[in-house]
Amino acid sequence: MTETGFELKAQDGKARTGLLRTPRGDIRTPAFMPVGTAATVKGMLPESVRETGADILLGNTYHLMLRPGAERIARLGGLHQFMNWQRPILTDSGGFQVMSLADLRKLTEEGVTFRSHVDGSKHHLTPEHSMEIQRLLGSDIVMAFDECPALPADRARIEESMRLSMRWALRSREAFGDRPGHMLFGIQQGGLERDLREESARALRDIGFEGYAVGGLAVGEGQEAMFSCLDYAPDMLPEDKPRYLMGVGKPDDIVGAVKRGIDLMDCVLPSRSGRTGQAWTRRGQVNIKNARHADDPRPLDEDCGCPACRSYSRAYLHHVFRSGEMISGMLLTWHNLHYYQELMAGLRTAIFEGTFESFEAAFHEARAERDIPRL
Ligand SMILES: [Zn+2]
Numbered sequence: 001m002t003e004t005g006f007e008l009k010a011q012d013g014k015a016r017t018g019l020l021r022t023p024r025g026d027i028r029t030p031a032f033m034p035v036g037t038a039a040t041v042k043g044m045l046p047e048s049v050r051e052t053g054a055d056i057l058l059g060n061t062y063h064l065m066l067r068p069g070a071e072r073i074a075r076l077g078g079l080h081q082f083m084n085w086q087r088p089i090l091t092d093s094g095g096f097q098v099m100s101l102a103d104l105r106k107l108t109e110e111g112v113t114f115r116s117h118v119d120g121s122k123h124h125l126t127p128e129h130s131m132e133i134q135r136l137l138g139s140d141i142v143m144a145f146d147e148c149p150a151l152p153a154d155r156a157r158i159e160e161s162m163r164l165s166m167r168w169a170l171r172s173r174e175a176f177g178d179r180p181g182h183m184l185f186g187i188q189q190g191g192l193e194r195d196l197r198e199e200s201a202r203a204l205r206d207i208g209f210e211g212y213a214v215g216g217l218a219v220g221e222g223q224e225a226m227f228s229c230l231d232y233a234p235d236m237l238p239e240d241k242p243r244y245l246m247g248v249g250k251p252d253d254i255v256g257a258v259k260r261g262i263d264l265m266d267c268v269l270p271s272r273s274g275r276t277g278q279a280w281t282r283r284g285q286v287n288i289k290n291a292r293h294a295d296d297p298r299p300l301d302e303d304c305g306c307p308a309c310r311s312y313s314r315a316y317l318h319h320v321f322r323s324g325e326m327i328s329g330m331l332l333t334w335h336n337l338h339y340y341q342e343l344m345a346g347l348r349t350a351i352f353e354g355t356f357e358s359f360e361a362a363f364h365e366a367r368a369e370r371d372i373p374r375l
Contacts, residue, residue: 003021004020004021004022004023004180004181004182004183004210005020005021006018006019006020006021006029006210006211006240006241006242006263007019007020007021008239008240009352010351010352010354011351012350012351012354012355012356012357013259013356013357014234014235014259014260014261015030015258015259015260015261015347015351015356016029016030016261016263016351017029017030017347017348017351017352018242018263020211020242020263020264022088022140022141022181022183023140023181024080024086024087024088024089024140025055025086025087025088026055027055027056027088027264028055028344028348029242029263029264029348030254030258030262030263030264030265030344030347030348030351031055031056031263031264031265031344032054032254032265032266032267032340032341032343032344033054033056033057033058033090033264033265033266034049034052034054034057034058034266034270034271034337034340035057035058035060035266035267035268035271036049036057036058036059036083036085036089037059037060037063037268038060038063038064038067039059039064039068039073039079039082039083040083041057041271041333041337042271042275042329042333043271043274043275043326043329043330043333043334044271044330044333044334044337046083046084046085048334049085049337050085050087052306052334052337052338052340052341053338053341053342053344053345054087054337054341055087055088056087056088056089056090056140056141057085057087057088057089057090058089058090058091058092058266059079059083059089059090059091059092059137059139060091060092060094060097061091061092061093061094061097061130061133061134061137062092062094062096062097062098062101062102063097064079064091064133064137065094065123065125065133066116066117066118066119066121066123067118070132070133070136070137071136073136073137073138074136074137074138078136078137078138079091079137079138079139080138081138088140088141089137089138089139089140089141090139090140090141090142090143090185090264090266091134091137091139091141091142091143092143092246093130093134093142093143093144093145093146093172093187094125094130094133094145095112095125095130095145095146095147095148096146096148096215096246096247098112098114098125099112099147099148099150100150101117102114102115102116102117102123103115103116103117103120107147109164109167110126111124111125111126111127111129111145112124112125112126112147113125125145126145126171127144127145127168127169127171127172127175128171128175130145130172131145131172131175131176132175135179139182140181140182140183141182141183141184141185141210141211142176142182142183142184142185143184143185143187143213144168144169144172144173144184144185144186144187144209145168145169145171145172146165146168146169146187146189146215147161147164147165147168147189148161148165148189148215148216148219149161149191149216150219151219151220151221153191155191155193155196158189158190158191158193158196158216159190159193159196161189162189162190162191162196162199162200165187165189165200165215166189166200166203166204169186169187169203169204169207169209170207172184172186173186173207173208173209183209183210183211184209184210185209185210185211185212185213185242185244186204186207186209186211186212186213187204187212187213187214187215187246188200188201188204188212188213188214188215188216188233188236188237189215189216190216191216192221192225192228192229194232197229197232197233197236198236201233201236201237202236204237205237205238209241210241211241211242211243211244211264212237212238212241212242212243212244213243213244213245213246214229214230214233214234214237214243214244214245214246214262215246217229217230217245217246217247217248218245218246218247218248218249218253218267219247223252223253223256226248226253227256227260230245230256230257230260230261230262231260234260234261234262235261242263242264243261243262243263243264244262244263244264244265244266245257245262245264245265246265246266247266247267248262248265248266248267249265249267249269250269250280251280251339251340251343251363251367252363252364252367254340254343254344254347255343255347255360255363258347258351259356259360269336270333270336270337270339270340271333271336271337273332273336274329274330274331274332274333274334274335274336274337275328275329275332275333277289277321277328277332278332278336279300279317279332279335279336279339280336280339280340281300281301281304281339281371282301282303282339282363282366282367283301283366283367283369283370283371283372284367284370284371286300286371288300288314288317288318288321288328288332289318289321289322290318292374293314293315293317293318294315294318294319295315295375296313296314296315296318296374296375297313297314297315298313298314298372298375299312299313299314300312300314300317300335301335301339304335304338304339304342305338306334306335306338306339307331307334308331308332308334308335309335312331317331317332343363346359346363347359
């Protein structure tokens with residue numbers, strides 16, 4: 001079995017670049033993980049996702065346990081085999097989506113009972129069960145089972161929830177057991193309360209994990225509040241382990257998070273936007289639905305090497321979106337994932353070369369120019 005581990009290669013300010021090694025391949029950090037919720041990154045073949053530069057995908061435990069079921073995926077050779085993605089996969093614990101999607105949730109010290117949003121069936125999810133499901137899926141990076149309170153929440157609720165999550169983190173660690181080649185990440189909670197973040201980080205460090213996530217952000221608090229929390233929260237986590245910011249984000253969120261010491265991120269945004277006619281480019285957001293594109297023979301971004309920009313005009317992308325053609329979501333998702341991965345590659349190079357500051361300035365400058373003028 002190849003060794004797993006995190007190797008820091010360079011640091012520029014707080015921004016870090018390195019390699020997270022797994023038996024299924026190395027993950028170049030900072031890394032962006034496309035989300036393959038139901039064992040697919042919607043609209044993309046796995047080989048196309050790889051072509052955009054992704055080293056790792058995220059799978060959602062909640063969705064997969066309900067449909068098609070973790071036992072079935074295990075019988076069919078595990079998630080990598082099932083979805084034809086042989087590189088690393090990180091799975092979330094299911095906790096967050098139980099909170100946001102399931103019906104009739106009941107939270108106890110033991111775990112969560114809920115009804116499936118798919119067919120109303122009743123399920124029970126505990127730290128032990130979440131570890132078992134993620135083992136059945138064959139996930140390379142397993143997330144500890146935690147609870148993230150819905151916002152707005154008062155301090156007492158955040159404190160109580162964080163302490164429950166830390167007890168669940170310990171149970172997750174014990175249930176995970178000894179699994180060479182696989183990693184377990186703990187999740188820091190504590191909302192925007194600095195002392196609770198510190199208490200949570202201390203609890204996690206005492207248990208010991210192969211990586212640490214900053215949880216409970218990107219849940220509607222806004223970028224300014226998120227960045228103020230990221231000004232201190234990642235520093236509380238071990239320096240020699242990867243730090244993962246869950247559910248982030250927009251391109252400018254990503255640059256700001258990397259600047260503050262984050263190594264891994266995931267978000268549905270590039271793929272979801274691709275299906276709603278939104279493109280992310282170095283000059284900001286482009287709404288392909290807009291009538292201004294109807295006669296525009298120019299590519300979405302003339303400097304982009306993705307298939308959507310290489311071979312199609314804005315007029316075509318506009319037309320297929322308006323006509324509800326499947327290729328619309330496929331091409332825009334490809335472009336968005338390509339743009340995100342190019343941004344990550346740019347960040348890694350800049351950190352390695354010690355030019356993060358000028359990279360960041362150029363990034364914001366290009367966005368400030370906004371989309372190319374209409375014809
Ligand atoms: Zn493109």
